[in-house]
Amino acid sequence: MVVTKKKERDEEIENLEENESAVVGEDPVISKLMELPGVGEATASKLVEHGYRTYESLAVANPNELATITGLPVTLSQKIISAARAQLKFTIKTAYELEQEMKEIKRITTGSKSLDKLLGGGVETRSATEFFGEFGAGKTQIAFQLSVNVQLPQEKGGLEGSTLFIDTEGTFVPARIRSMAEALGLNPEKTLQNIFWIRALNSDHQIAIVEGAKDFIQSHNVKLIVVDSVTSLFRSEYPGRENLAVRQQKLNMHLHSLLRLAEVYNLAVVVTNQVMATPDMFYGDPTRAVGGNIIGHAPNNRVYLRKSKGQKRIARLVDSSYLEPGEVVFEITPEGVRDPQD
Numbered sequence: 001m002v003v004t005k006k007k008e009r010d011e012e013i014e015n016l017e018e019n020e021s022a023v024v025g026e027d028p029v030i031s032k033l034m035e036l037p038g039v040g041e042a043t044a045s046k047l048v049e050h051g052y053r054t055y056e057s058l059a060v061a062n063p064n065e066l067a068t069i070t071g072l073p074v075t076l077s078q079k080i081i082s083a084a085r086a087q088l089k090f091t092i093k094t095a096y097e098l099e100q101e102m103k104e105i106k107r108i109t110t111g112s113k114s115l116d117k118l119l120g121g122g123v124e125t126r127s128a129t130e131f132f133g134e135f136g137a138g139k140t141q142i143a144f145q146l147s148v149n150v151q152l153p154q155e156k157g158g159l160e161g162s163t164l165f166i167d168t169e170g171t172f173v174p175a176r177i178r179s180m181a182e183a184l185g186l187n188p189e190k191t192l193q194n195i196f197w198i199r200a201l202n203s204d205h206q207i208a209i210v211e212g213a214k215d216f217i218q219s220h221n222v223k224l225i226v227v228d229s230v231t232s233l234f235r236s237e238y239p240g241r242e243n244l245a246v247r248q249q250k251l252n253m254h255l256h257s258l259l260r261l262a263e264v265y266n267l268a269v270v271v272t273n274q275v276m277a278t279p280d281m282f283y284g285d286p287t288r289a290v291g292g293n294i295i296g297h298a299p300n301n302r303v304y305l306r307k308s309k310g311q312k313r314i315a316r317l318v319d320s321s322y323l324e325p326g327e328v329v330f331e332i333t334p335e336g337v338r339d340p341q342d
């Protein structure tokens with residue numbers, strides 16, 4: 001007994017020595033945060049305590065959120081966020097560099113010419129596209145169609161790449177992929193083999209899958225990452241207004257990691273987000289729909305989907321920084337996503 005206790009104590013002392021810097025207030029994470037103007041030790045500890053350990057996590061936060069979560073004043077939160085953004089020097093590029101990068105952007109056809117046109121030619125690489133709308137609006141069907149279409153040769157609107165499909169709701173249907181592939185004259189087995197499916201069990205798992213996807217993306221030529229749905233696990237695990245800030249912060253960071261993969265590997269990210277229709281939705285801003293503001297502004301393009309007659313669906317582009325807002329009609333046919341026949 002005594003021996004064990006001594007051993008335990010020795011281990012404890014060893015651990016203390018290893019973490020000595022933390023004990024005397026020289027935690028490298030804290031020190032790094034303290035380099036930001038206006039951040040003293042108390043503030044830095046508060047940030048760390050609430051999960052803000054890096055400049056990136058602060059740079060993607062919004063001031064009200066940060067203030068609510070940490071209890072810091074909004075003005076200070078704003079100052080910290082601006083400072084973190086300024087520290088991330090990689091955001092400054094020459095216009096020439098930007099032009100070169102934009103030339104690398106490629107597009108995946110949705111299967112509908114009008115929907116492609118709305119998106120500036122299809123779903124883009126190097127960015128994230130969000131499809132949001134109520135149940136049955138066609139979010140998953142679009143995600144399936146893109147998972148098939150990304151495999152097409154470039155002249156047919158694909159990228160000759162594979163898909164990493166992160167399924168949070170368990171609504172993936174291989175048989176549907178098979179019929180979409182057959183409709184395009186693709187080998188169905190080959191098409192199914194180029195879609196890598198993983199079920200995310202909870203929001204931390206979902207985050208971890210994305211954080212750990214780097215090597216897989218490279219070795220499997222992944223050109224499309226789907227997260228269907230990106231919000232559902234976060235919603236069920238962080239319900240209600242009281243959890244809104246934490247939920248938002250986690251989601252923002254998750255989307256930020258997805259965007260980073262999109263940029264580094266020149267791939268497309270597609271996320272879905274279920275929102276409930278509200279009676280005043282068609283007059284007001286649909287992004288203000290119940291739960292609709294959950295994602296904030298991380299995705300580059302947001303497409304609001306709603307049901308119309310029969311298999312017809314209406315897609316409206318909202319919140320794009322560079323595309324014209326607009327609305328188009330498409331259909332979900334037995335073959336997949338298509339232009340309306342009439």
Ligand code: GTP
Pocket residue numbers: 133134135136137138139140141142171176274311332333334335
């Ligand atoms: P939630 O995930 O519930 O939020 O909905 P969602 O927006 O993902 O809806 P989804 O993409 O699953 O669209 C469902 C609609 O697509 C259905 O109501 C059908 O109209 C259509 N659909 C789904 N599967 C098939 C199919 O195999 N054949 C045909 N013709 N239509 C289908």
Ligand code: MG
Pocket residue numbers: 139140141171228
């Ligand atoms: Mg769905």
